Amino acid sequence: MSDDLRNLREDLKGELTAVNDYQDHIDLAEDDEVREVLAHIRDEEKEHVAELVRLLRKLDEVQEAKFREEEG
Numbered sequence: 001m002s003d004d005l006r007n008l009r010e011d012l013k014g015e016l017t018a019v020n021d022y023q024d025h026i027d028l029a030e031d032d033e034v035r036e037v038l039a040h041i042r043d044e045e046k047e048h049v050a051e052l053v054r055l056l057r058k059l060d061e062v063q064e065a066k067f068r069e070e071e072g
């Protein structure tokens, strides 16, 4: 396995954790502006997830095949 793939998977874990962490803080926030800004950041993290998944699909042909199977 290439170092790039291993690192991309680690990065993906971090981005997914970030989405959950921001969501937890949104749920706890008392101030509307805080909630709004954190929601914006959370959605940027979701964009990062999508960017990393795109790269994984490009570089890992088995992963790409599995996505295609699931997508029908």
Ligand SMILES: [Fe+2]
Binding pocket: 015, 018, 044, 045, 048
């Ligand atoms: Fe990120």
